[in-house]
Amino acid sequence: MVAYRGSGRRRSVIVLLIVTSLLLITLDVRGGGGVIGPVRDVARDALSPAQNAVEDLTRPVADWWDGTFSAGELARQNRRLRRDVGRLRGEVSAARAARRENARLRANQGMAFITGIPSVPAEVVAASPGNFEDTIAIDRGSNAGIAVGMPVVAGEGVVGRVSGVSRTRATIQLVTDPAAGIGVRFVTSNTFAVAQGRSGSDLLRVDFVAPDTPVAEGEMLVTSGLQNAAYPAGLPVASVASVDRARRNLDQTILARPMVDLARLQFVRVLIWTGTGSAG
């Protein structure tokens, strides 16, 4: 009898926990950000000092780990970069001429706002705590004028968008996140497409490209800047890594490598831009 009561109590507890979990999930999924969002913000702000302390304390361990498990990747990256340096040197002179022409064209097409967007510098303080998302945390939040949806860039190009913000921290959804999609344009053919993150991969999949569109490896993709786009036009996003033109497919399978080395980000800039131009 006692055992039965204990068993019944146990079942009541687990049923209660399951029901509570399902209610929270439903509340969050069905647009309950108005309730859940502030709770998340408070938790992130509250734990932020302790997280910083733990990160500072364990940085030597993390650096050692990174050096141990990334040695092969660093060697491959070094070879690739050496090859790229040789190629890029040859392209510099052509780029100078193209830059002059580009500036003239931008002025003609009214896209000069790209260079005038205010930005907030920030340091990356944490990687994603989960295995199923590509996010980073930065050390600036709403106190610095950052809001959800703002684009984030690094020296080489687009990093992602702000997906969550508390007073002192912000979460950035990287372009490689499986749930992220970004409107892009092929620089050479001027074709528009959508680049999406892929689970477990550091490459982007570029969709909606007609099979007869000429695409070459190494071609650069920039943000499309179409109406209601999440990013200003013309920001470098990725370069084409591979093209597969299988005949049975209605479009091409294109993979692109982000311009920014997202695995080793340290500093970024958040553009104070909300889709209709400068918000700052």
Added chain:
Amino acid sequence: MIRGIRLALVLVAVVLLQTALWPNLRIGGVAPEIGLVVTVAVAFAAGPTAGAVFGFAAGLALDLFLSTPLGLSALAWSVTGYGVGVVQGAVLRAAWWFPVALTFVAGCIGGLVFCLVGAIVGQSQLWGFTALRTVVLAALYGAVLAPVVFPIVRFALHAEGPRPSGPLGGQGW
């Protein structure tokens, strides 16, 4: 009471380590679900109710730092904690490797529940071979950590619990 305070401290430590340390110690792009490993250890040492409650609390705390829906980890981990507690209660005597194997299996089950429910509520990235690979790797990583985590949890529960007889602790040893 003392046990509750100790478990609360373990919970805070779990959240701090999961958000500030383990993301930098990935293998193959995968970090261990240290909260789930601790949940398994709590359930193993204190039974299904404690496992379920701790799993819910730890999962909910971690959910606050994820972009997946709030309550998803809480659901997966509480169910896993409950299941481990029930299984452990049926084991009279276990070999030294049993907690390690149990952590691996529980990690797989917890990860699959997380992915399945997540996919049902629209998290499409949680469905597919890559997600399955991530779940298995995370479970494997967690199992490797089990011999370190179990004694710590046993220490946290020691104040009011029976003294375990096995190398990793737990009822029925």
